[in-house]
Amino acid sequence: MVRHPDTPMTGGPAVFRSRLRSVRLTALLGIALGVTFGICFLTGLVSHLVQHPPGWFRWPSRPVGLYRFTQGLHVVTGLATVPLLGAKLWSVYPRLFTWPPIRSIAHAAERVSVAVLVAAALFQVVGGVLNIARWYAPMPFFFTAGHYWVAWLAAGALLVHIGVQLPVVRAALAGPAPEPEPDAMSRRRLLGGVAAAAGLITLTTAGQTVRPLSGLAVLAPRRPDIGPQGVPVNKTADHAGVRTLALSPSYRLVVTGPTGRTTLDLAALQNLAQYTAELPIACVEGWSATGRWSGVRLRDLVALVGGDPERASVEVESLEPAGRYRASAVAPPHVRDPLTLVALRLNGEPLHLDHGYPARLIAPNRPGVLQTKWLTRIAVGEPG
Numbered sequence: 001m002v003r004h005p006d007t008p009m010t011g012g013p014a015v016f017r018s019r020l021r022s023v024r025l026t027a028l029l030g031i032a033l034g035v036t037f038g039i040c041f042l043t044g045l046v047s048h049l050v051q052h053p054p055g056w057f058r059w060p061s062r063p064v065g066l067y068r069f070t071q072g073l074h075v076v077t078g079l080a081t082v083p084l085l086g087a088k089l090w091s092v093y094p095r096l097f098t099w100p101p102i103r104s105i106a107h108a109a110e111r112v113s114v115a116v117l118v119a120a121a122l123f124q125v126v127g128g129v130l131n132i133a134r135w136y137a138p139m140p141f142f143f144t145a146g147h148y149w150v151a152w153l154a155a156g157a158l159l160v161h162i163g164v165q166l167p168v169v170r171a172a173l174a175g176p177a178p179e180p181e182p183d184a185m186s187r188r189r190l191l192g193g194v195a196a197a198a199g200l201i202t203l204t205t206a207g208q209t210v211r212p213l214s215g216l217a218v219l220a221p222r223r224p225d226i227g228p229q230g231v232p233v234n235k236t237a238d239h240a241g242v243r244t245l246a247l248s249p250s251y252r253l254v255v256t257g258p259t260g261r262t263t264l265d266l267a268a269l270q271n272l273a274q275y276t277a278e279l280p281i282a283c284v285e286g287w288s289a290t291g292r293w294s295g296v297r298l299r300d301l302v303a304l305v306g307g308d309p310e311r312a313s314v315e316v317e318s319l320e321p322a323g324r325y326r327a328s329a330v331a332p333p334h335v336r337d338p339l340t341l342v343a344l345r346l347n348g349e350p351l352h353l354d355h356g357y358p359a360r361l362i363a364p365n366r367p368g369v370l371q372t373k374w375l376t377r378i379a380v381g382e383p384g
């Protein structure tokens with residue numbers, strides 16, 4: 001049996017002598033974690049770029065459900081990481097107590113990189129779970145920014161770790177399967193248990209975005225079918241402080257552009273050509289739900305104030321007086337897409353107040369945070 005050189009074979013506390021631990025077990029868990037972490041990192045990076053696009057970044061408006069898929073995958077792989085990371089830490093924690101604690105500069109550097117990796121991985125997984133549970137109290141910082149920067153820290157530490165451990169993993173997995181040993185069965189059972197736990201978590205949470213699994217989504221923070229008009233609500237009108245303004249007869253949507261400005265009340269919006277699009281709300285938290293939205297094409301409003309519907313970019317603004325998601329930018333691919341609507345109706349009814357009444361943005365392949373509700377201003381920019 002291969003044991004890691006650091007694992008105390010004798011003299012250590014009896015609790016460390018579980019014969020379930022082996023380098024092979026740790027290596028297999030490490031490979032599984034590398035896969036879930038890698039997918040989670042890349043899909044997270046996509047989500048960050050879509051929300052904070054640098055100049056070189058172009059995000060298309062099709063396929064309609066691409067972001068729904070990448071962000072669903074981000075949350076699913078992040079959740080599957082929980083049991084894998086737990087088992088992996090259990091399989092190696094005796095090494096924390098190796099003696100002497102530092103053997104060489106290289107050994108010290110490796111231990112520091114592992115410490116960074118463990119801390120960063122726990123921060124990501126715990127923070128991510130708290131975020132989808134919408135429990136922000138334990139996180140006295142802006143979650144999204146912390147989650148993004150620590151992801152890079154974790155990815156860097158992981159690369160170092162893989163570089164250092166690759167030969168060990170190769171040796172542990174090379175050649176024929178290890179000799180059957182007295183406890184081989186129970187070790188296989190342990191791996192099976194970890195895989196089953198990861199599978200169960202996936203199965204009971206993926207329903208928040210994979211509609212056919214919604215009946216099984218008992219562990220998901222959201223169900224895609226519970227909420228007014230059959231769609232979940234992220235922030236309510238009362239929470240956003242917009243109830244009075246949104247219900248007021250003096251509500252207006254102001255559209256400004258190269259040739260001037262137009263002020264539209266709800267009746268005027270309803271008198272423009274109406275279109276219907278079936279589009280998902282795909283929240284960064286990993287839940288998503290499809291709705292049938294009707295309203296005015298954004299490109300038609302752009303044309304109304306002299307903008308070029310093919311090339312313009314747009315800034316939309318909410319009645320919400322403050323808050324991170326009160327405004328958003330719409331880039332040309334989404335402005336020109338005929339499916340991008342200023343929606344007035346959802347699933348055959350006037351928009352529910354909590355879904356953005358009187359008017360909200362809904363665009364294909366766009367994160368939920370950018371589907372601005374309670375619109376009051378649309379500013380059409382010159383083509384850049």
Ligand SMILES: Nc1nc2c(c(=O)[nH]1)N[C@H]1C(S)=C(S)[C@@H](COP(=O)(O)O)O[C@H]1N2
Nearest residue numbers: 232233234283318325355368369371372373
């Ligand atoms: N003005 C405003 N619009 C907003 C938000 C907000 O907080 N304020 N939240 C966004 C988020 S995070 C999501 S996921 C969607 C959810 O839309 P829904 O509540 O209609 O499902 O609205 C988006 N639009």
Ligand SMILES: [Mo]
Nearest residue numbers: 283284368369
């Ligand atoms: Mo969201």
